[in-house]
Amino acid sequence: MISDPIHSNSPQNNPWMIAAYRTARAMEIFCVIMLAILLANSIRARINDPNNPVKLENLLVQLSQNPKDENLKKEIRNLDVTIRKNYFRSQFIAKYGLCLLIGALVVYLLCLEYLRSGNKTTPLPNVNIAKEPWLNPALSRRSIYVLGGIMGGVLLSLIVLSRxxxxxxxxxxxxxxxxxxxxxxxxxxxxxxxxxxxxxxxxxxxxxxxxxxxxxxxxxxxxxxxxxxxxxxxxxxxxxxxxxRPVTPTAITPISPNVQTGVPTPSAAASNDSAASIATAYPSSWSNQWNMFRGPSGTGICTLSDIPLQWDGTQNQNILWKAPIPLPGWSSPIVWKDNIFFTGGDKTQRLVYCYSLSYGSINWQYKVHVKGCNTVPQVGDDTGFAAQTMATDGKRVYAIFPTGELVCLDFTGKPLWLKFLGTPDNEYGMAASLLLCEGKLIVQSDQGSDSTDKKSSIMAFDGKTGKQLWRTPRPVGSSWATPIAIKVNGKTEIITAGNPWVISYDPATGKEIWRCECLGGEVAPSPIFSGPFVVVSNQGANIVAIRPTGKGDITKTGIAWMGMDGLPDIVSPLSDGKRVYLFTTQGQITCYDTMTGKELWTHQMADNIKASPTLVGNSIYLLDTKGVMHILAAGDQFNETGKNPVGERTYSSPAYVDNKIIIRGEKDLFCIGK
Amino acid sequence: MFQKFTPPFFLLQITTPPQKNPPPDFTTGYQYPVTINPPPRAELFTRIDMVMLAVLMLMTAYFILYKRSRREVRLISLFSLLYFGFYRHGCVCSVGSLQNVAMAIFHNGYALPLSVGVFFILPLLFALFFGRVFCAAVCPLGAAQDLILQKARRVPVWMDETLSVIPYIYLGLGTLFAATGTVFIICEYDPFVAFFRLSGGAMMVTFGILILFLSTFIGRPYCRYLCPYGVLLRWAAAWSKWKVHVAPEKCIQCHLCAESCPFNAMRMPVPDEVRPSRKSTRAVLSRVLWLIPFLAILGGVTGRLASPLLSHVDITVQTADRVWKERHGLVHGETLESQAHRANQIPDDLLYAKAAKIRRTYTLYTTIFGVWLGLVFGLKLFFITTRHRWDDYDADPAACLACGRCFGYCPSEANEKYAEGGVYIKGNLK
Amino acid sequence: MAAAENKKTRREFIADGIRTGGLIIASGAIGALAASSHAEDTVWQIDPYKCTNCGLCATSCVLDQSTVKCMHAFAMCGYCNLCSGMLRPERVGNTIEAENVQCPTFAIQRSYVENPYFQYVIDENLCIGCAKCSKGCDAFGNGSLFMQIRHDRCLNCNQCSIAEVCPAQAIVRVPAGKPYLLKSKIKQDG
Structure with missing residues (x-):
């Protein structure tokens, strides 16, 4: 045990000194006893470990051979109780025993401290010390050589052994x-x-x-x-x-991303047919509007240049107006000219709202009730009754709800046609937004727990009459991702993401063009395109770049690259043509190179993200859940150029139109602009 | 490429497993129970920690440099041991924080928290001005060893100098593994943290008891021969503005301070008759100077060769190697890692790609680590050979842990000031 | 003599330079950290979607009783009569007795809700984080039982000793402001 100075210098006549000395000795003995108890306790805990109950396991094996043996059962139960009792008792002893031990040690040290204050010895000079250091620089050097030699030898032999x-x-x-x-x-x-x-x-x-x-x-x-x-x-x-397996040598001529013009480049397609030329598929009359989820392209690309850069909702700076939203909902606002449309709903009612872009006043609201829809499905709180974003083609607006109600209204709020699609079977509630493509309204309705339920389908409706034009069953279970429409080599395709298939459909007939088995988990992020690839990603799967050129199942041939870092679970990815950006709900951003799939950078944001980002010019507008819009410069490294709060929690993706941004907060709708 | 997950065969044998049941529609108005998720300890605490760190260091500096008294320093030690050690469970400490800093600098996607940054920077900053006051009393690891030191045995100088190479190696290794985002070994092998947490693995408790036992008769073995943060503090303290000086006025060359220092931190004048001749020193020096670049290159090559070995510490590399071996029939059975890899349905190619990337990072970093090792050995030899010549006894600011033990031993100090323990003993010296 | 004096002042000059530089760097670094919103403290958490319920959490934590506990996402639960998280697959009967249950400490408790549904609740004081129940739930049930680090117990070691051995590398640093990775997936239009 510790040899302390009090043994050599016993206290003299001071009664406090004597007390301190005795306390110190008592504490010394106490510590030794306590240590022994704790040691015994820890050994016993190891024998009675519920994490590794060897004896119990043996009895259980015996029981499985002899399932009717009541005595054995009794024995198991008794042993189980003993193990548990001992386990929790030993934890109790360990916890309080250690506290006592430390307390005793502290008292011991304090006593020593006190004793030392009364006992001062001054050592006598030792002349030999002076010679000591200089006797041995050579000795020091030699011993350092030895240490280095031993270390190097060990390292080298390990290297050889592990070669x-x-x-x-x-x-x-x-x-x-x-x-x-x-x-x-x-x-x-x-x-x-x-x-x-x-x-x-x-x-x-x-x-x-x-x-x-x-x-x-x-x-x-x-x-x-x-x-x-x-x-x-x-x-x-x-x-x-x-x-x-070597890489299949595929020639890909990098083509300039064509997101700015929205017009396909047939020359690129003609010159090299193995690299797809992908472009957006919307008519040019939509380019100034924000008429669907993530804009006219559905991929979060804003082609306008004069979008506000700076505002502050808490200081009321650059906020044109702020209007309360009566009913909650996660759906994103859409804008056509002076009209803002969005939905709100709860268990009892679901409404379509139309607000004025100029004034923030409510133009009209329409309470949805479609004949036949009598049951309200169970939906998660995080999905709610108005998660799907509306769509408009400039003449009519379309809205869909998790109840299975699909409505078409004109711009005055008059219903044109109503449809009930059947109560969806989706554990969180439906969330895929509407898509407009070549004059058709596309509804992706993925339901059921997996493909064996055979409940999922994709449908196209005539916008004017509401007539169902085609319906194609889908071999997937529930998903929450919104489809997109793109032009591949000049031909329009609808790209859908589900678990496990990414499928492309012909919008004219609803026939499948290609499919690729590469997703998994609960698919919520939308597909996008980047360069010559369709890019899909989801937590529980990978980020996958697909060459959308083949026919049929292209799983084996169509995957250009994959990555596994920073996979999104809700937020849709974004591409600037050269890079793909992934955003997780927890705020991690990961940037991949489009052509090579190389991970360029990652960055952890401070807050959660629910809204999908938008590319404006060369800036990424990223709204976090605290209502702060982060403006990042697209590029080979993380570069935040601006940060603008609205002062309210936000979960929906904003709409970007001429000079204005519409942000849906938890309670209010904000119009940002000057 | 994508395997469907198939449950192990023994699970398939069970009849009618209750397959995926949709959440029920309750008719009795049943509400889901509310789960309370307790938040981590308040941020307020980390603020208090930062303030406490600064205040305790200031107090130590005041008592050591101005009051020249050891007693209060011992009490501060006891307090930091109880507060930073036992109350705050020893995490985050400055010693471990250097790994967080290395990871924030070299490894993508880790942002350094403010509190960790402060714990890293403040002691170094204080060392630049007041010497190693952090070591003196504020570091709970140092306090634990210092408080139980009874009668210090002197470590022979050659052994002391050899062993003091180890912290540099440990620093390099800790930085290597932190910079690659693999593991924080300095935290993993912290011998005292098991005591602070009142629980720990058998190995670590044994190691801790061993170090504590050693520190009853050897002055602070962890601080002197292991602590990697001490290396940085050494560099900073070498330039400190206010240093610990033993003799207040004139050194009378009595050797008592050197005798009193348990840490071999005293500079000593050396009589000419025992000093090696200038000629022999010069010969050795030229040899050592040639050796330094050679050692650096040798270290770099060895480090590079050791890269696969060291990268195997990384769990992704381990998994990839294992999966590769399993796929090629080189081993039989599965490890937990390869099981987890399959259960998460990650394509093998992706795992290999990730592991290859990590291995490449290691190739670079281990080379640098090897060069560092070579330089450490080379420069150590250099400094041993070119030892400075001192006229008086005084504390070496780089090695001095500012414990204040020497003050009470200096006769000139005792003659005019309060000595250790605050007892006025002027003219009372034996 | 003059040379020696000169040398001394030069050394002093360098030392002053180093100190000033150190002060500037240190205050700059601390200021930058304080100003940065990313410098939030981090804590450890299990990503339940990566976790493979291997059971190492129970034995690897530095605490005697692991900080990892089972949690229940009630919204995902099927409220089954026979819970595969509660009862062992190779049991001899369906009674809640030591020979049939998964949990070594009887931490999972069941109560009747309405025909035919039962509610399952974890008693955290008893749970030792062995992940047997969540493994059973993942294999046959909805996966509503999952493992999480409970921050009322976690010491938040700088190097989590469970993260070190986790074969799925499921233990990650998360911002202290949102210390849980819960298993109820938030859905909206994505």
Whole structure:
């Protein structure tokens, strides 16, 4: 035990000193006893560990062979009670025992402190000390050499012992970060070789192996040269495994993203048919409006330039007006000329609102009730009864509700046609918004727990009459992602995301064009397009870039790259043509390079995000749940250029129109502008 | 590429498993119970911690540099041990914070919290002005060792100098693993934190008891021979504005202060007859100077070779290696990692890509780490050889832990000031 | 003599420069951190969608009784009569007795709601975080039972010792302002 000065210098006549001395001795004994108790306790806790009840498990195995044995059951129950009792008792003892021990130690130290104040000894000078340090710089150096030698030796022998770890071929087979751009289709260089050359040479022989003509040879050389026979056999089996599958050499000529004009570029499509030319599919008359979820393109691209940059809702700065919203809802506002439309609802009623963009006053409201709709489905609080965003084509406005009610109104609030689609079966409530495409109203209705329920479908309605034009069943369960319409090589397609299929439909007939099995989980983020790829992502799956050129199931052939970081769960991704940005609800932003799939950067925002972002010019407008609009510069690194609060919590995606932004807050509608 | 998740076969054998049941529609007006999610400890506490850190360091500086008294410093030690150690459970401490800083600088996607930043910077800043007052009494790890130190045995100088290389290595290793976002080893192998939390693994408790046992007769073994933050404090304190000086006026060369210092932190004048000759020193020096670049390169090469080994600490790399081996029939059975990888339905290729990326990062960082190791050894040899020549006894500001033990031992101090414990002993010295 | 004096002042000059620089850097860094809204403290949490219920949480936490507890997302629960989170798959009967239940500490308790539904509640004082129930619920039920780090117990170690061993790397740093990753998925139009 600790040898303390009080043994050598016993206190003299001061009664306090004597008391302190005795207390210190008592505490010393107490500490030793307490330590012994705690040690015994911890050993006993290890024997009676409910996390690893060996004895109990054995009895349970016996019982499974002999399920009727009542005595055995009794024994199990008794043992179980004993284990639990001992477990919680030992925790109690450990907790309070340690507290007591520390308390005693503190008292002990304080006593020593007091005793020391009365006992002062001054050592006598020791002349030999002066010689000590200078006797041994050489000795110090020698012992440092020894330490370095030992350390280096241990490290080197570990390296030698673990050298077989060095040859894992996957290091050289880095499929997803290797750029697959600009390789001419006529003579594609063997991709494995390219990668071997570009990967850092952990195997010293790899660069020489890189000169081998074919991928499999190169790999075999790399492995045999490393002298590991085991891996030689591995390389033979390797060519058939996905781990070593070389990249299919696909020629992709990077085309300039065509989001600004909204007009497809047929020349790019004609010059190279393996790279898709993707463009938005909306008519030019929509380009000044915000007529659907995430704007006319459905991908969160605003082509206008004069969008407000600065405001502050708390100071009433650059807020044109603020109008209360009577009923809650998560649906985003849409704007056509001077009309703002959005929905609100609760268990008892659902309404369509039309507000004036100039004044913020309410033009009209329409209470929805469609014949046949008598049951209100159970929906989550976080989805609510007005989650789906409306759509308008400039003549009529369309609204859909989680109750299955679909309504079409004119701009004065007069109903043109009403439809009941049946009460949806969706555990959180429906959330996919409406899509307008080539004059048709597209409703993606994914329901049921999985595809075996056969409840999901996609439908097209004639906007004018409400007649159902086509209905295609979908092989997926519930999803919450809004479809988008794009032009691939000049031909319009509807892209839908579900679990597990991403499917493209022909809007004219509803026939499936291609499908790709690459999603999972509860799919809520919408698909987007970026460069020549359709990009989908969801938490529980991956971010996947798909070449939308094939027909039928393109899972094996159509995936250009994948990534797994920063996957969104609600917020839709955004692309500026060169990069794809992902946003999680927790506020993590991850940026990928469109062409290569390389992760460029990630950034953690301070707040949650629910609203989907919008690209305005070269700026990303990102609204967090605290109502702060973050303005980020699109680019190869995170760069926040502005931060504008509205002073209210926000969950919906804002609408961007000429000189104004419409933000739906929890209670109020804000119009931002000068 | 995407495997469907199939439950293990023993689960399939059970008859009629209750498959996915939709949440029911209750008819009796049943409401979901409310779950209360307690928030983490209030932010207020981290503010108090920061203020406490600054105030305690200021107090220590006042008592050491101005009052020249050890007694209060011991009480402050006891207080910080109880507060930062046992009450706040020793987290976040300045020693561990250097890893957070390294991770914030090198690893993407981690923002340094303010409190951690303050815990990292403040002690260094104080060291620039007042010396290592943080070590003296505020660091709970130091306080734990210092308070139980009874009778210090002197560590021979050659051993002291050899062992003091270890903190530099530990600093490099801790930074390497933090910068790659792998693990915070300095926290993982903190010997005292098990005591502060009143629970911990058997290994760590044993290690802690060992260090505490050593510190009863060796002055602060963790601080001197392990603490990586001490390296940074050493650099800062070497330039400190106000230093601990033993003799207030004239040193009378009595060696008592050197005798009193349990940490070998005293500079000593050396008689000419025991000093190595200038010629031999010069010869050694030229050898050492040649050695430094060689050691740096050797270290870099070794570090690079060790990259696969060290990267294997990363759990993604471990998983990727394991999955690769399993796929190629090199091992049998599954580990928890490979099971988790399959259960989460992550494509193998993606895992390999991620692991390859981490391995590449390691190749760079371990090379730098190796160069650092080589430089540490080389420069240590250099400084041992070119030791400065001192005329008087005084504390080495870089190594001095500002504990104040020496004040009471200096006869010139005792003659004119209050000595240790505040007892006025002027003219009373034996 | 003059040279020595000169040298000393030069050293002093350098030292002053270093100190001033250090002061400026330190105050700049602290100021920048204080001004930055990202510098919020972080805490550890389990991402329930990555968690594979391996059970290491129970034994790896530095606390004697793990800070990880099972939580219940009631909105996801099927309120089954026979709960696969509560009863072992290889049980011999359906009674709530030691030989049939998953939970080693009887922390999961069931109560009748209405025919045929039962409510299942976790007693956190008893739960030791072994994840047996959530594993059972994930395998056969709706996955409404899931593991979370409870912040009234968590010491928030700088290096979480569970995160170190978590095979799914499901334990992540989250901002202290939103310390839970709950398993009721928020849905709106995405």
């Amino acid at each position: 077989h770890d060095v040859t894992y071929a996957y290091i050289h087979n880095d499929l997803f970060t290797v750029s697959n751009t600009a390789s001419a289709p006529a003579s594609p260089p063997p991709p494995m070789v390219q990668q071997l050359a570009s990967a850092p040479a952990t195997v010293p022989t790899a660069p020489t192996a890189a000169t081998a003509p074919t991928p499999s040879n190169a790999l075999a050389n790399a492995n045999t040269a490393a002298g590991t026979p085991l891996l030689g056999t591995a390389a033979n089996t390797a060519s058939s495994t996905p781990a070593l």
